[in-house]
Amino acid sequence: MDPALADSGLGDAEDDDFDVAFEAPDSDLPENRYLDRELSWLAFNQRVLELGEDPTIPVLERANFLAIFASNLDEFFMVRVAGLKRRIITGLAVPTNVGRAPADALADISAEAHQLQLRHAAAWTDLVRPALADAGIQVCEWNELADDEREALTEYFQLQVFPVLMPLAVDPAHPFPYISGLSLNLAIRIRNARTGRQEFARLKVPPMLPRFVQVPGSDGGLRFIRLEELIANHLGDLFPGMEVLDHHAFRLTRNEDVEIEEDESENLIQALEAELLRRRFGPPIRLEITDDMDDVTLDLLIKELDITDQEVYRLPGPLDLGGLFDIARIDRPDLHYPPHVPTTAVAFQPGDGRERGDIFRALRKADVLVHHPYESFTTSVQAFLEQAARDPHVLAIKQTLYRTSGDSPIVQALIDAAEAGKQVLALVEVKARFDEANNIVWARKLEKAGVHVVYGLVGLKTHCKLALVIRQEDGMLRHYSHVGTGNYNPKTSRVYEDLGLFTADPQVGKDLTRLFNELSGYAIEKKFKRLLVAPLHLRKGLLRLIDRERAHAIAGKPAHIRIKVNSMVDEQIIDALYRASEAGVRVDVWVRGICSLRTDLPGVSDNITVRSIVGRYLEHSRIFAFDNDGDPQVYIGSADMMHRNLDRRIEALVRVSAPAHVEELLSFFDGAFDENTLAWRLGEGGVWERHTVSATGKPLVDLQNRTMSQIQRRRRTRSVR
Structure with a gap:
């Protein structure tokens, strides 16, 4: 394989x-x-x-x-x-x-x-x-x-x-x-x-x-x-x-x-x-x-x-x-495909006489949303952890590891941090299918270096993608967080499409601190402010958000649900989307793989559109967007809509709060559902039909190529606050 x-x-x-x-x-x-x-x-x-x-x-x-x-x-x-x-x-x-x-x-x-x-x-x-x-x-x-x-x-x-x-x-x-x-x-x-x-x-x-x-x-x-x-x-x-x-x-x-x-x-x-x-x-x-x-x-x-x-x-x-x-x-x-060279996220680019981007300084100014492989994993996620490992003001690093590469610089950064005397916690999911042997090797190497290695909760796989850095600044502790949709794996980051949110928001830091305590100790956290966490309340949270859109539609207000996942299987989520569609909510589902949702049920799925994009890069990010009567709420994270993700895994979605980031993610959906975008469309009888040319016979646009071009055209003036 x-x-x-x-x-x-x-x-x-x-x-x-x-x-x-x-x-x-x-x-x-x-x-x-x-x-x-x-x-x-x-x-x-x-x-x-x-x-x-x-x-x-x-x-x-x-x-x-x-x-x-x-x-x-x-x-x-x-x-x-x-x-x-x-x-x-x-x-x-x-x-x-x-x-x-x-x-x-x-x-x-x-x-x-x-x-x-x-x-x-x-x-x-x-x-x-x-x-x-x-x-x-x-x-x-x-x-x-x-x-x-x-x-x-x-x-x-x-x-x-x-x-x-x-x-x-x-x-x-x-x-x-x-x-x-x-x-x-x-x-x-x-x-x-x-x-x-x-x-x-x-x-x-x-x-x-x-x-x-x-x-x-x-x-x-x-x-x-x-x-x-x-x-x-x-x-x-x-x-x-x-x-x-x-x-x-x-x-x-x-x-x-x-x-x-x-x-x-x-x-x-x-x-x-x-x-x-x-x-x-x-x-x-x-x-x-x-x-x-x-x-x-x-x-x-x-x-x-x-x-x-x-x-x-x-x-x-x-x-x-x-x-x-x-x-x-x-x-x-x-x-081969023409080469696509990942760019460094604007906020992390060197400047002001600095040879390398200062991740912590950038995050103190604003949240940063990175989009792999269009934006570099090396100069964002990897640089974040490597900077934390060598920074004398960093006291602790906490990280989940589900899959990583055989020569992982991520693991090496954790080892370097532990050897430098920092408190380091690595939650290694040794049950990641077909990566079990590799993860066992790394878990033992981490333990030998003095990293606190834990294996999650009994009966639950830890699938969330989280990193937390605790840094001492001016006599106080500041939290720097990363919540992603993909694994901490430099190799797959070059072919997997994924998103990651970096933030110094204290509330996200508190949420992650509580979640890591739950994963490594005996704490049972009932509530988070900016996270939706499975298995405790992710399903309920999504159902509430879907039902809120349904209520808006019934009240005559605009209502729109947009979901991007690898798999859409969970019956409760699907039924909630059907009910929302019946009420008049526009539902757009962007799915890479399995989809048990039907679009051919008269009176039930009339307002549901399902698209799939399979191409050069593996569409892997998960996005959940709700119009919320003109005040969009958007989440990214690790969870697919499957029983295992919602009931038997530790998953985490984080709410994206910066207006520019919300706009960017919604425009990503707009591109995927544009009639001029090359995609597969789910139709009658569950049959997928590939659309490659427009009604006028012109080739349709490759979304992945367009996304790369758009990101490369970004200017420093687009820094997000």
Whole structure:
């Protein structure tokens, strides 16, 4: 899995909503008012695939989108499909969000996923591979190579590949080997030349070697061959004295979800380490095979892997197109998006003879709202923490860490601060899915440096993005706060669209101090002034804000709700939006991924518009805006509209108060919902339609490009107070 896609990356298939069945309140709303969340997720991944199919996008970016699609689908199977299968096996017959039995839902998913994988394979074979070849990058088959190229590759195979291969025989003396999840394998049938008996062998394609091997001596362009194709054409070297009858590629997906039962006495780190070992041996949930695999080999795999026909995906072309990430990284600027260089936020730019921006000085003047990746993470969030670490007047730093990079300067800043004698608290969420092992490593490194490391509240993931710096100034303590929508991860900040609010507002500082006390100690805070915090009162707070807009509409006042999230699933929130729409409230929902909200319910959703933007950057920020009779209230934060975020996570939204920041966020929505903006629109039957040209045939505007241009045009005179 591409680490840049975690938290979902473009994927975010993560969820643990299977343990609670939602009971919708009594209502006069129609029963079939939700879209199936699993099929909606597959529709999201189809939007990613459509970018790979789009000939107007640079071809190496198209290859990248095909790789993202494959990585997303892997995660979807490892988590969502695995969860459904677990419910079927255990007999936990909790229906899906649309009332479907798990077995029926699994059949629906299988049918849709089969079609998408076939379309994905065709996109590579018929569209992207030929387009790459036209641009001078060829992915070749063995029989397309010249003799001298084959000789050079044979030498490479003998020196670099053959020594690490491990063929495993299957016979009465050798049981069927364990097939690891997401590994690419060759199933090989051979005949013993001495006895004439047919045998079976499994060969794992080494994941540590380059998936695409460059053909030596290529002139006038780049030529590659897939590693499994190279191996397949040298099987005779692996089985001397045997006749190789046939070979076929296959790939297995396993349940790799982690389940941890917590209690106050359990050592969470040790429990996670044990569970991560068990993850490798999860039950199979998908078998991908090439379309030319013979029945004898397939029957053996189905029998030995204990997998059903429904879980077999027979595909044309190569398997594991997630390997296209390697191709997408080829250094051909003409085949990539034009470079976008993040700018430093105006308030943080050097000035007045200073070599670097003084973050604290800027925040004493005004709040600062930063927009990544258009504005630099390095010169804002990272600089904020690094300045705090070296500032002798800073007494304490408190921070949440959900996901961060392997060479994190954020973690290093916390270590530097602790070693400088400051009080440092790091709340590390070691249960961040697929980042558990990485977070355990950093948690232990932080502890060794003297950082106070805590792991949050039992039974709740800490997903909020918070940093608090306490600085002594003129004999008093001042709070400097950061509340963000994205992880403290410099790498993903370059591809994730996120927002962050920096403020020296004392009320926000007090709110964060109380929240950190709750997370690290035993305090139970009932109320916050500028924050909405889950699970205690975020849901209630949003429902009150939605209902207030409804009341305004009933009273004949203008009313408008605008929400931007990654996922819109929670039934109570959706029902509240339906009721607001019925009352005449204009509701705009901007969602990247799953959307269970329908727009085709006459009399119910007439005033609801849903858009999705999937593009160069992963839309990750969460924004909640309410017109409030002409006095807009706008919040940003970490929460999506899902059960897990509202009920089983620590999430935080902060109210944005500076009028210029409110205006900026509302104009961001205006751009997304402009009819001249390139976007997908949710319509009849839950079908998403991509609009790329205007009514007059002109190409629509790319919102992300426009946002970058707008931010780069900012002038220092636009400093916010």
